[in-house]
Amino acid sequence: MFQIIILAAGKGTRMKSQTPKVLHTLCNKSMIHYIIDQSKKITSSIDIILAHKYEEVKKSIEKFNIRIHKQNLEKYPGTGGALKEIPLIEDKILILNGDMPLITTEEIQKFFDIDADIVMSIMKLNNPDGYGRVVIQNGNVKKIVEQKDANEEELKIPYVNAGVYMFKKEVLEKYIPLLNNNNAQKEYYLTDIIEMAVRNGLNVKALEVNEEDFKGINSKKDLAEAEKIMCNRIKDKWMKEGVIIRLPETVFIDAYSEFDGECEIESGCVIKKSKIINSKIKANSVIEEAVINNSEIGPMARIRPKSEIIDSKIGNFVEVKASKLNDVKAGHLSYLGDSEIDSGTNIGAGTITCNYDGKAKYKTKIGKNVFVGSDSQLIAPVVIEDDVIIAAGSTVNKDIKKGSLAISRAPLKIVKNFYYKFFGKK
Ligand code: UD1
Ligand code: CA
Numbered sequence: 064m065f066q067i068i069i070l071a072a073g074k075g076t077r078m079k080s081q082t083p084k085v086l087h088t089l090c091n092k093s094m095i096h097y098i099i100d101q102s103k104k105i106t107s108s109i110d111i112i113l114a115h116k117y118e119e120v121k122k123s124i125e126k127f128n129i130r131i132h133k134q135n136l137e138k139y140p141g142t143g144g145a146l147k148e149i150p151l152i153e154d155k156i157l158i159l160n161g162d163m164p165l166i167t168t169e170e171i172q173k174f175f176d177i178d179a180d181i182v183m184s185i186m187k188l189n190n191p192d193g194y195g196r197v198v199i200q201n202g203n204v205k206k207i208v209e210q211k212d213a214n215e216e217e218l219k220i221p222y223v224n225a226g227v228y229m230f231k232k233e234v235l236e237k238y239i240p241l242l243n244n245n246n247a248q249k250e251y252y253l254t255d256i257i258e259m260a261v262r263n264g265l266n267v268k269a270l271e272v273n274e275e276d277f278k279g280i281n282s283k284k285d286l287a288e289a290e291k292i293m294c295n296r297i298k299d300k301w302m303k304e305g306v307i308i309r310l311p312e313t314v315f316i317d318a319y320s321e322f323d324g325e326c327e328i329e330s331g332c333v334i335k336k337s338k339i340i341n342s343k344i345k346a347n348s349v350i351e352e353a354v355i356n357n358s359e360i361g362p363m364a365r366i367r368p369k370s371e372i373i374d375s376k377i378g379n380f381v382e383v384k385a386s387k388l389n390d391v392k393a394g395h396l397s398y399l400g401d402s403e404i405d406s407g408t409n410i411g412a413g414t415i416t417c418n419y420d421g422k423a424k425y426k427t428k429i430g431k432n433v434f435v436g437s438d439s440q441l442i443a444p445v446v447i448e449d450d451v452i453i454a455a456g457s458t459v460n461k462d463i464k465k466g467s468l469a470i471s472r473a474p475l476k477i478v479k480n481f482y483y484k485f486f487g488k489k
Pocket of ligand 2: 160162279280281
């Protein structure tokens with residue numbers, strides 16, 4: 064079996080954020096969750112090393128059931144320091160940086176497939192800024208120099224250390240105790256093992272990898288660039304599965320959304336943690352934690368968490384929250400919150416479920432074949448039974464029995480020629 068050790072203890076200073084680096088998200092899923100998911104497809108022997116904001120990161124990954132360690136950052140700072148007190152269990156051990164969310168199972172597998180004492184990963188970059196440089200002599204790797212320790216010549220080297228390595232267990236056992244912190248950052252660099260191993264004649268192989276899969280996230284700019292790659296992967300996958308996405312570069316689909324049957328997503332939509340089945344989502348709609356089945360949503364609609372919309376049509380500027388709509392039409396300008404609306408019901412333009420009285424939230428229940436006239440306010444808690452007509456402009460603050468008309472309307476008064484008197488013209 065293989066062992067994977069994920070390094071995620073660093074401060075991530077360059078992110079300039081209160082959020083621990085590895086909890087920053089791409090397409091709504093944190094970096095560290097991507098890495099653990101990919102690792103788990105290869106082995107169940109996984110260790111993760113935390114320190115900075117330990118409790119917060121630990122809480123976010125507890126469900127994965129992997130071994131969690133705390134690095135002693137005072138005593139042993141750095142990527143080499145991270146490994147000082149970690150049990151080395153399996154014969155082949157892969158070290159992954161926690162800030163490389165784009166890595167895939169296929170890429171990880173390559174490291175285990177090569178026979179060597181050490182397999183390291185290198186990338187050739189036009190802009191190597193931020194990475195450790197790989198010094199290569201006569202086609203062989205000699206050492207890795209961190210950017211902060213590099214001289215002018217070394218800074219020009221286009222080959223960088225991608226930050227993933229496979230070590231045979233005995234190699235780590237031998238060299239980790241030999242690491243020191245004589246460098247610009249006063250840290251124990253894992254990368255120093257390479258130079259020592261090369262000098263001692265070990266079989267060190269370099270695997271050339273690409274930035275699409277190995278990009279390290281150190282800044283919010285890196286995060287944005289990686290998110291674009293991740294989001295494209297997600298959209299490509301769904302398009303392959305048969306989803307139509309209009310102008311995909313304008314659409315955001317998160318890592319947790321799913322599509323089934325024939326779906327079409329128009330430009331500018333944002334879809335998070337939702338399940339969309341046989342539905343069309345028109346331009347610039349936002350859908351979050353919802354199930355949309357056999358329905359048409361938008362353009363410019365907002366469907367918020369805990370909503371379930373089945374066989375329905377939701378039009379522009381309609382906001383739905385925590386509501387269950389089944390065979391409902393709500394075409395324009397409405398707020399439907401904490402409600403349950405049954406089949407054949409039409410919600411007129413400007414209808415508002417007044418679900419909040421300033422202290423608590425209440426439910427609105429609307430039965431079958433109800434006609435809710437435009438600009439009605441339904442003051443929850445309220446139950447409207449089947450076959451009810453609510454006249455336009457009504458304020459409904461009582462339950463309404465089956466088959467009734469509800470109308471609340473101040474009588475209209477008409478004053479003849481008032482306009483001319485008021486403005487003094489004829
Ligand atoms: C590291 C490599 C560099 C490589 C780059 C690739 C070292 C010394 N340098 O640099 O050669 O080009 O990755 O992305 O390894 N971490 C710990 N404990 C620590 C410090 C870091 O667990 O004490 C973790 C971080 O949380 C992070 C990962 O190790 O997930 C990499 O740390 P980071 O500080 O980003 O290293 P780089 O400077 O990018
Ligand atoms: Ca990094």
